[in-house]
Amino acid sequence: xxxxxxxxxxxxxxxxxxxxxxxxxxxxxxxxxxxxxxxxxxxxxxxxxxxxxxxxxxxxxxxxxxxxxxxxxxxxxxxxxxxxxxxxxxxxxxxxxxxxxxxxxxxxxxxxxxxxxxxxxxxxxxxxxxxxxxxxxxxxxxxxxxxxxxxxxxxxxx
Numbered sequence: 523x524x525x526x527x528x529x530x531x532x533x534x535x536x537x538x539x540x541x542x543x544x545x546x547x548x549x550x551x552x553x554x555x556x557x558x559x560x561x562x563x564x565x566x567x568x569x570x571x572x573x574x575x576x577x578x579x580x581x582x583x584x585x586x587x588x589x590x591x592x593x594x595x596x597x598x599x600x601x602x603x604x605x606x607x608x609x610x611x612x613x614x615x616x617x618x619x620x621x622x623x624x625x626x627x628x629x630x631x632x633x634x635x636x637x638x639x640x641x642x643x644x645x646x647x648x649x650x651x652x653x654x655x656x657x658x659x660x661x662x663x664x665x666x667x668x669x670x671x672x673x674x675x676x677x678x679x680x
Contacts, residue, residue: 567639572639581614584614590611
């Protein structure tokens with residue numbers, strides 16, 4: 523996109539290019555293609571960052587999942603990173619829903635009028651399953667095993 527932008531700006535600044543017949547149509551075609559590309563990318567990112575109707579049900583299911591209760595109980599153990607669990611809960615709770623966005627709305631305005639999603643300012647959250655696996659396996663094993671077991675394990679993997 524940046525290359526196309528620079529190319530269009532260079533043509534607009536060049537008097538000779540502006541004087542050519544069909545210049546305006548060419549520039550409008552390039553700008554329309556860039557806008558369509560932006561809309562497609564934006565809608566894709568919006569779909570990943572926002573919960574749709576079905577995703578809202580999944581969010582509720584995740585928050586009521588037995589694993590969340592088990593993780594909460596595990597977080598009370600001194601060996602477990604309690605703050606990491608609280609951050610995860612906060613991220614899940616902070617997921618926003620928006621299933622109303624349309625292609626026409628993004629054609630008219632660069633940001634979703636329903637939720638104000640701005641790509642690059644929001645982080646797409648990791649799935650609960652991956653968090654559960656990483657937290658229960660890596661944290662417990664590495665902290666409970668201690669340095670002696672860790673060095674033995676690394677030697678056996680070689």
